Amino acid sequence: MFKAFFTVLNKKQDFIDQVYHAISLIPPGRVTTYGAIARALGAARSSRLVGTACIMAQDSGLPIHRVVNRLGMLTGKQHYATDTKMQQLLEAEGIQIRDDRVIDFDKLFWDPLMD
DNA sequence: GAATTGACGTTCT
């Protein structure tokens, strides 16, 4: 019974780790969304926590710049050193951006569930 | 340690 208790406690941290893993799977030149990652992890209503995980992952070397919101907007760009840093990272992979929005987002969108 | 704040997205009105 203690085991079950700790399982619940550890679940939170596991979720964060799984977010990291999902992000590491995003192919270069593609993008995904916070909600898609949350769904892929079976926590459809925790998309917000995915964003929190991204903040924690900033120093982890993961390609978190490939994660945008469901409209394809670069909502996380303000957390980079420069205003244009996130956009530059994406453009370096061939992703075009206009007004903080990914062009052809529906075509570049990559769902972790369909790897 | 309580209250607020978000790199969000769905549901209810």
Add this chain to the structure above:
DNA sequence: AAGAACGCCAATT
């Protein structure tokens, strides 16, 4: 169809 409410919960204040 537009807007408010709400679920989620780590991090910050």
